[in-house]
Amino acid sequence: MSSLGLNTGLKALLAAQARLETIGHNVSNATTPGYSRQTLEVANSGSIFLHGVLTGTGVEAQVVRRTVDLLVQARLATQTSTVSRLETRVSTLSQAENLFAAGSAGGLGQLFKKFFASLTSLSATPEDKSLAANAVSGASDIASKFNLLSSGAGDLAADAVQRVKNEVGVVNQLAERISRLNAQILATEPGGAPANDLRDQREQALQELAQFTDVRAVEDERGAVRVLVGGQSLVSTVGFQRLEVVTNSPTDVSVRLKGSNVDAAIAGGSIGGLLGVLAEFLPGLRDNADQLAHEFILEMNRVHSTGMPAGGPQSSLVGSNALQDLDGDGQVTDELLAQAGLPFEVKDGELFVNVTHLASGTVSKHGIPIDAARTTVGDLVNALSAVPNLGASIDGQGRLQLQADSGFGFDFSTRLDTTPDAVGSFGGGPATLGTPAAGPFALAIGDTLDFSGPLGPFSVAFQPQQFQSIGQATAAEMAAVLNADGNFQANGLTASDVGGALVVQTSTGGPAQSFTLTGGTAVAALGWTAGSFAQGQNLQVSPVISGAYTGGANGVWTFRPSGDGTIGTTAGLQVDVFDERGARVARLDVGAGYQPGTELVVADGVKVAFGLGNLSATNHDQFRLDVLADSDTSDLLPALGLGGLFVGSDAATIGVRADILESPELLATSKSGAAGDAGNLLRMLQLGEDAVAGLGGQSFTAHYAEVSGGVSLELASAQDAAESESFLQQSLAAQRDQVSGVNVDEELARMIEAQQAYSAAGEYIRVINDLTAELMNIL
């Protein structure tokens, strides 16, 4: 019996020690991440028959079990993945918000305001160099900020890519650890005891994995877990695979299992968050910055290139955008303008260039039609080179460069041609006969015009090869044929195209100069009458244009007298002004009572003054005036980067033109070149408020505010989601701790209580022992 009692006591002691060890283990691991509280299961160790009596044999420690709620653990992993994804998103969006902060001092919104404010200041005194420098500095600040936005967005993407690479490395380590723990658990548990600590470590590894990616873990009946990441098997029950990062571009990556050709659809965890911002958010951010910069460059350069510096026309310009030999034939000149690799679209339209004789101030305006689908680089260079006193070429870098002849300058402004009747077809000195209407003229093959000049009669015949279409003969074509004719030249005649009308004149002026149109088969087609006589005069009306055109659209105005007579003398003499559609724009009284040289208001800010001279409605005196709201309707100048304020085409490349940075007085403040003219500054200022088609009808500041606000809104949304999801995660973690966590205070209190009880019991036992020994002495 004593042996049985001793054995029973031993078992009890073993059970007690196991319990204490379990408590100590719990306390030791109270702060070990992922540790689950363990409890000792104790059971009666059975009974035996001894001396015919069923006798108990004490207690035994059966098994130490983890206290876990598997459902809570699984939900916690999922929630951890969600929270980690959102927190990663919040982190990136916060950086983006700082970058794009609209209202901050260094924010683009404030820089826009500062720039436009500097233009306002400059507009009061456009010749002020310090104010011009201030405005150029503002433009430079905007360009720098755009550069920063671009590089910042790029840095955010590069950082995200690097983080994905780093975290994929951690995921691979965790996969290896989970696989190793799988093997250890499989090796341990067949002995009967659950591998609690190994399972805790594996669970902890899974929870860590959930921080990086979405995780689905399935445990098989033997105790090994299979881990699916992004729908693909990362850890199997017998091994694991590694994830790898596939770099599609420096800022675009995907993740897949090594050796697989299918991307893992990782949506959760920090990797999921990073892949999400890389795929969805950051490209949009960069695109928005690029689009805003692109439109800002285009609109500002449209205005700037068609203005003039306060100092007047320029002698040379080089485009900032290179033309490209896209067909690879070794030459650029055969490329169509619309397909020459320019960063801005070239449209059908017309480009007007003004060439100024610097000494006299005489300006000649030349229009060059642009057909984006037909006009080649070579055509453009030739057309520009055909402008008197202007040369054009392509430099070694593929850029268009313009050079005015010595003593001349050029510009692309909308200023009016102040002396539009260059040929003197409107009351000029030469004998003049013009067609009553502009062409084209329906000539027939072999049609003739017969003249009688100082050397006698002669005839000029027209052949089909001299025209693109002889039935649609233009004034320019006919003038070319006439001017090439020997008799025409010998008789001192010259022909020209005046606003589409054909004008035939004597080479010199004066009453002695005359000629007669005697006939010919082409007379009717030109609206002429056989026998028309033209005689020169000593006087010249020489109309002078002033003012600035304020109309909204480009136009061509033709000035014609209502009858024959003398300016300021003939009663009722009037000059009619027609637009390109034939509609009368104005009727000006220039007869008796008009003081020659007096400015008369035509329309839309345009004024004209006529000198003393004779006008002839019979001989169809006329001159043409181009009135321009936009001197580059083709957008060729911003496409070529010619005469703009900014260079580049997007947020990364935008900058202020180097020569303007160096000499701020080159800022195109004026529309006319006249002193004090700030017309072009006012156009630039208006851009701050204008709706920009390329920005969906928003102004620059409004669009930027929307982009910046969008980032803030996105951030706020992500923060809200992260906060609520984090709350849920904390709740789940609390549930897990409630089930599995170790309360050190409770465990220690239990131990101290036991110690006191054991000590008290021991003390009494000692007393009893002493008393018993004393008693035994007298028995």
Place this chain on the structure above:
Amino acid sequence: MKPAANPAPNPALGPAPSPASTLVRELENYAVEELELQRRLLTALREQEAALFHGDMAAIREGVQRFDAALRGAPQRAARRGELLRRMAQQFRVSPKSLTLTSICARLGPDGVGLARQATELREATQAVSAATRRLGALARLHVRLNGELLAAVLGGEGAGAMPAGALPAQGRGAAANQAAFRSDHPPLHGLLLDAQA
């Protein structure tokens, strides 16, 4: 030494009991009370043992209270026992220290039969209590030692530089490592028990 004179018998009360027989009855009464006490102690010891086995703190506390109740009056009983033995020694003209219940019964002859029977029962009960006390004492000492080591390990680390390896949770150390370290600091229980028995 000359024996003390006994008082004269009173004929009206019948034959007066001898002083020895009175003392024997008092000793018999004492033995009965002591036997009851030993039995209560034995019961309390066994319950306390069970409580220790199961780690039932409430039962341990109750057991301690029962010990307290059982031992209440122990000094008075010891004094009474000493007085009885002193008087008996005087009767037998021997030193009190030379008397035991067994020797008293032997001296009493037939008059000591009843006392002898009670002495035997008391001896058996006392031996059982003694055995239980030894066992329980060893058990309690082991618990105290184990628990004390655990407490020292856990609490000793607070603010102290030195601590037993594995006794305190260490950041970055796994549960298994802690467990292994904890076990390495604690000798096997079998050895402890054998030490206690020795």
